Amino acid sequence: MTRTDRHKKAMIEALNKNLGVITLACKEVGICRQTHYDWYKEDEKYRKAVDDVENIALDFAESMLHRRIKEGDTTAIIFYLKTKGKKRGYIERQELEHSGKDIIIEFKE
Known part of the structure; x- marks a missing residue:
């Protein structure tokens, strides 16, 4: 096993331990x-392992x-429903109202 392979294996284990937080x-x-x-971009096997984590x-x-x-956490319930x-x-919807004047732009050839 090459040094890179050992590092990749250690990285997958560290990702598992840290719930996928890459920096940690x-x-x-x-x-x-x-x-x-x-590695993620170039190595399909590594990418799949990272995606699994x-x-x-x-x-x-x-x-x-x-x-x-x-x-019974109300916030969790609301989040789930949203x-x-x-x-x-x-679902919450935003209603946007326009209160200014319309601007008309004319394009001439």
Whole structure:
């Protein structure tokens, strides 16, 4: 196993440990962020492993949100409905009103 391969493996482990936070993982492994992004761009196997960690972190965050909803946390409930309940009408809309005069711009050839 090459030094780079060892660093990539360590990086995936550090990403798992730090819930996908790249800066923390890079510091732990001793590489710069650009190295991580270069590997991500060039190495399909590495990219898939990083994406898998991101999905695990999202699953964890969703499970924490669901826990807060079950506990009756109003903010968590509202957030969930605004993001997942749009089809049922749980969405905020901004109404914009124009109170000034209209400006007409004419283009001539």
